[in-house]
Amino acid sequence: MYYGTDQNNYEEMYREQMHQRENVLDLIKEAMKDERHDRIKYKNMMDMAKDEKVKKQIEFAYMDEGKHYKMFQQIYYMLTGKMIDIPAPKVEGYNKLIDAVETSINGELEAVELYRKIQSMLPNQKLRDMLFEIITDEQEHATRFVYVYSILTGK
Ligand SMILES: [Fe+2]
Ligand SMILES: [Fe+2]
DSSP states (O other): OHHHHHHHHHHHHHHHHHHHHHHHHHHHHHHHHHHHHHHHHHHHHHHHOOSHHHHHHHHHHHHHHHHHHHHHHHHHHHHHSOOOOOOOOOOOOOSSHHHHHHHHHHHHHHHHHHHHHHHHHOSSHHHHHHHHHHHHHHHHHHHHHHHHHHHHHTO
């Protein structure tokens, strides 16, 4: 029946939207956890860095991750009306700075992937623009860590 089909489509669409909404909220929480993780990791790396030039590069990323955490918190609030905080996750230790730098390059590139996905699920331009800013920052961090890597290896 025509009406029945329409109704079913509507309900299906509604369920899909609700499902996506739950999903994007979970991904935002994951992003907030990752931002906290990276900020702690980069603080540790700054303490390990002997070269002032290296330290400065890591500090750029360290500062941005704090900003990103607050931006995701704001996005979550705009979607739900709820203000949430994510507890500080456990951060892996490193004996050598260069190893931490290497995993950071991969971490930043993985963040770009996750954030592109979140961006595509957001309901309006203002929120998508916020993700755009975060994504370009993470791309910049990846580039900075590649630079740091080259300084540390002397290449
Ligand atoms: Fe970040
Ligand atoms: Fe980053």
